Amino acid sequence: MGSAREQDIKHILLTEQQISDKLDELAAQIDADYADRDVLLVGVLKGAVMVMADLSRKLKHTRTSMDWMAVSSYGSGTKSSGVVRILKDLDADLTGRHVLIVEDIIDSGLTLSWLISNLRSRGVASIEVAAMLRKPDAAKVEVDVKYIGFDIPNEFVVGYGLDYAEQYRSLPYVGTLAPHVYEG
Ligand code: XMP
Ligand code: MG
Numbered sequence: 001m002g003s004a005r006e007q008d009i010k011h012i013l014l015t016e017q018q019i020s021d022k023l024d025e026l027a028a029q030i031d032a033d034y035a036d037r038d039v040l041l042v043g044v045l046k047g048a049v050m051v052m053a054d055l056s057r058k059l060k061h062t063r064t065s066m067d068w069m070a071v072s073s074y075g076s077g078t079k080s081s082g083v084v085r086i087l088k089d090l091d092a093d094l095t096g097r098h099v100l101i102v103e104d105i106i107d108s109g110l111t112l113s114w115l116i117s118n119l120r121s122r123g124v125a126s127i128e129v130a131a132m133l134r135k136p137d138a139a140k141v142e143v144d145v146k147y148i149g150f151d152i153p154n155e156f157v158v159g160y161g162l163d164y165a166e167q168y169r170s171l172p173y174v175g176t177l178a179p180h181v182y183e184g
Pocket of ligand 2: 044045046047048103104105
């Protein structure tokens with residue numbers, strides 16, 4: 001018998017092991033690209049918390065600092081509109097910094113696209129993106145993402161930082177929700 005939470009998951013898309021293996025690969029690439037440079041990892045709250053924690057600990061040669069931002073996208077219903085409001089800004093001054101945005105998921109790409117231009121305008125030395133998940137079929141804008149974990153189908157997913165009504169973030173895997181959860 002699984003827990004109540006597990007019964008809410010229709011299908012496990014990515015296991016804990018698959019996620020960990022992929023983050024090993026991404027960390028090795030990042031280490032190779034940034035060796036001996038100081039990088040500011042910018043996490044987007046709250047979804048990116050797990051990716052940030054695990055990816056940052058796998059970096060062996062990159063010197064990192066960490067900062068966090070919280071944004072909200074305005075739109076009709078659950079859809080992102082590209083109109084973004086900063087709920088919590090970074091503490092760090094970005095002038096001359098090498099910034100690596102750490103994201104949980106890229107859906108339409110509108111939030112990330114806004115974030116990149118916002119941060120770039122603060123005088124960064126460089127800016128790149130590492131995202132755990134991407135839904136290619138949902139893309140509304142092209143975003144240049146250097147480090148990508150997995151391309152997934154255009155379905156709502158939870159776990160590994162991602163929530164439905166603030167639940168399921170702590171699941172160690174990524175899965176799709178059973179219909180009974182959102183149908184009430
Ligand atoms: P856009 O569309 O601007 O939005 O790329 C990205 C943000 O939308 C949220 N998002 C999801 N959250 N499961 C979630 O729990 C999903 O399947 C999902 N798709 C998008 C997320 O906050 C992401 O940063
Ligand atoms: Mg997010």
